[in-house]
Amino acid sequence: MADPKCNPEELLEALLDGQFDGEEQRQARQMIEADTRLSEQLRLQQRIDETLRGAFAAPEPPPIPATGAAAGAQPATPAQRSSTRRRVMLAAVGLAGAAAWAAVLGPWLIGRQQPVYNQRLVDVYRGVVSTGFEPLWVCDDDDEFARTFRERQGQALVLAGLPDDVQMVGLSYLSGVTEQATTMLARVGGEPVIVVVLRANEDPGRPTGLDEATGLYVHRTQRVGLVFYEVSPLADARVTPSFQAVE
């Protein structure tokens, strides 16, 4: 049952969160209704939620590449036309991609499911390099950089004292690593290097050292509750030492 001794604010949050069912919900509501301030807060939150739902209802998805074209896309409404150019581009990229995949890769794709998060880091590295080694986000603001790691890894990080031949390219996101890892792309002496940062308790324990098949090194460092993997053609980790924890 709803605990009458619990903090009233917690009770309110729990009720708003839908954490109670049936009889518990009735009791919690009764307790809150008995308190003028809490009952006002409850009604206020319900009204706020109603406004948010009205103001932020998501629009219909745009025509989907490949499937949209095959099904015969509906004519765009005036509201949809604002983004027609992008959608056409999206569809074109999608159709070209679909054709290429179907022709070249189709037979190979069937039944080839890799285990989740089991991509080798050297393969992740090669994938990023083969697609142009482009970051998703170039972060040149130290505060923003620190905040990204604090939010994702629970520890704010900055890069301090980068050697002259080390250049941060930007941040990316590689789903095959783990969903909560943050990946940084860098260049050391012009060579592409990736650094994957994740919480130590989420580290699946990747193979480290030289991968003879690719000639790439996987360096692993653990500190401040985080694990840093640096994948590089170089025998030493050159980027990881520059990560410093900050408040």
Next chain:
Amino acid sequence: MSQLSAEEFAERFREAYPRLWTVAVAMIGDKSRAEDLVQDAAMTAMRRLDDFSPGTNFAAWMSQIVRYNALNELKQRKRRKSEAFDLHAIAVKADSSHDRGDAAVTADGLVRKDQHEFDDHVLTALDTIEPQRRACLLLRVVHGLPYEEIAEVIGVPRGTAMSHVHRAKAAMRAALSRDEPAEESREARDG
């Protein structure tokens, strides 16, 4: 090598779109740009399908691309200094469906004469909330996502997602409580 076909991509994109749009609008505060931002992210994603590992969370992967794109855009805006972040003004202006008329009717049948004013205050309060927290709040309230899913989409632990939602709600209530007279005094005022 990617194992996601174009058809699979399209299907997953369609499914994830409402959440991605919500993340985009929470980050940049511009509904029409949010649509473009998600589509830009889709194009980026299609070029970089090798970065996606089938079996992992597609919406989380796409959401990260959306958020990075949003951060890039915010950085460019900051440099240009030509357009202030104004979720409030843009959200109201861009959403014609948000026009509730002069009097809105609530679920309990009460007519809200002050609905427009209240909506303005809600959006103003929302504008003061940090973008990631705002995204958590909207994913919870608008889409009713469980905290586990919010955590995956935003890329934070579940507890952080929950904390963001609770703090955002509390901040909204605090701001609205300052703005809004108590029911009794409003009734007295309205006579």
